[in-house]
Amino acid sequence: MKKSSKSIFLFLCIAPSFLLFLVFMIIPTFNIFRMSLYKWGGYSPDKTFVGLDNFIKLSKDMKFFQSFENTIFLIVAVSLVTFTMALVFAAILTRENLIGQNFFRVVFYIPNILSIVIISAIFSAILDSKNGLLNSILNIFRDKNAEPIYWLGDQKIVIYSIAMAMIWQAVGYYMVMYMASMASVPESVYESASLEGAGKIHQFFHLTIPLIWTNIRTTLTFFIISNINLSFTIVKAMTGGGPDGSTEVFLSYMYKQAYTNSSYGYGMAIGVVVFLFSFALSGIVSLVTKREPIEL
């Protein structure tokens, strides 16, 4: 009797959030999978069931592969650079006694509270080929009459320009996350390590990183998800996927197909691929980074 009333109680506790989760997460996700099997423009009542047709077309769509390539590049490059920079800055700001430490914390974190549209505007100004900050600085070292570098116009480098903006935006956020977990590592551990003769760099690799490993693992998943989402907003505001589709990413291509091209079902098929891809990638990353947590 007691046991059953307890389970009723537990059920009631979970029910509201489960219901919301069901309505706002499970059902829409299921719907995306279902709609990816239809040819549908998005507004009319007539949907045609086409089976896996959308996926077959997708497998031959070169523009989709270009957006795939760009997304993977951004996930890898942005994550690696952001991860390294955030970790190093966090270690410096927590372990060292710098003058103006708090000032740096704020400065690094500011990009994160700016809206993406503002960040895009800032970077459009920095990367402007004529009066941009970056070209002006580079011109000190270059021939004055040389052709300027078209950061946002040259299709070979424009994706790096996008990556630059994304890294600048993300470093502060992850830095704060790493700092929080680094702060919880007891000082005594470092003290005894230095007594044993371990240098700063040795401490960083053999103490700091292993001790905040769980936190690092969590952020790796964040990197994947946020890069897929953020790249869409930044691309939309900075280049609109251009020039000529060279900065198209997963979600911007999905938007283009679902709306501009009136192929809602096809857009949803792209959504399914993105879903499975990010799920699989997060799974793999989580699997290969699995370690026994170190208890002190």
Place this chain on the structure above:
Amino acid sequence: MKKIIAMLLVGTMGITTLTGCGSTAAKEKEVTEGATDEIKEEAQSPAEEKAEEATDEATDVTIKVAAIETAYGVDMWTKVCEAFTAKTGIKVELTTDKSLEDVIGAQMKAGDYPDVVHLATGRPAALTETLIKENGLEDITDVLSMTVPGEEKNVSDKIAGGFTESSLTNPYNDGRTYMAPMFYSPCGLFYNSALFEEKGWSVPVTWDEMWELGEKAKAENIALFAYPTAGYFDAFFYALLYEAGGSEFFAKATNYEEGIWDSPEAVQVFDIIEKLSAYTEKSVPSNANNDNYLKNQQLILDNKALFMPNGTWVIGEMKDAPRADGFSWGFTALPAIADGKDAYSYTWFEQMWIPAAAENKDAAKQFVAYMYSDEAAGIFAAAGAVQPITGFADQLEGDNKLFYSIYDNGAKAALGSFAATDPVEGVNFADTVFGTVNSLVSGDKTKQEWIDSIKKDSDLLRAALK
């Protein structure tokens, strides 16, 4: 006791979380029920209703009008709606927004349709195109034979010739009109006429003269050409098609006829655009997107480039921008292919349409008819929007007089666009044809690659023609 309190608390939490959903659901139900009631009523007594229409509608009906907010502002819409209500007694519930698709799109997905929508084709969200492709527009051919509210004339007598004959109003090429032409604007090449006077250059009449001018300008470190975004090549490309082969060739090309892109006319068009891209300011592709295109337009104001393809709205768009001393807007049609051949200027216009799922179609049609009344056209013109009404352009003043008289000065009007097809997944023809110009300028693609992709997509679209 504790457990009971806990249970009660959980219960309250659950209920409060769900109240939000509950009330909207209930409201929605009311709305849909209301709607079905109305439909039922309509179905029950169509004859009666028709008879009472004139009196009843005038007092009871409220139509929902959704209009895109553009450079012309919102004020003119508010005024026109008020004037319409005063004239007919039909009330208007107006929605305007810069990204109208985001506002009405979601409502339409939920089955709540506006009665009249003013939203042109060619926007990134492509709501209008989607409805064309999905047969979601109401046939408004009968509006053309309706009398303009408050006037004696028929709508078709007032709309200027040619405006209701292109695929922009008759998307299915079946002689039926689905979209009403609104606010037209001649498109062509804009330049700084003061600069031409200063340098003693004359505006080129043929493309050969254009290339000569390009060399002269290059010597002075001025680029011949710039464009806001590659999307602006639509009007340019269409006019060029007309120049190369006239209306017959245009119709074939825009209907993706087999082999059309290998014809000598098409080759001419591709050659001109390729050559033009070599004369284009090199920084243009960097800024050729929706957020930075003003920098490209600024090139003309700063005398860094000579010509840009644009529409008359550019004057308003750049009115606060800094400019070279003595700057004065000049406007010309595209140069002709050869001496003695026709020069064309594309006529861009917006569209107004009625969703097939609209509730108050009759009142909505009256609203569309009213758009061509002198009263409404006057209100629009005060904000700079010019209705395609016969003889209306003669009354314009200032800069607009110069622009709208382009067709009186020898240029021919080019009208139309690529034919509507069923959606073809992965094929965005505007991107293929116009977007690639960015790659031509930056040298990332060759002309042949461009033509090949146009042919490939053209084949796919031909099979999906409506």
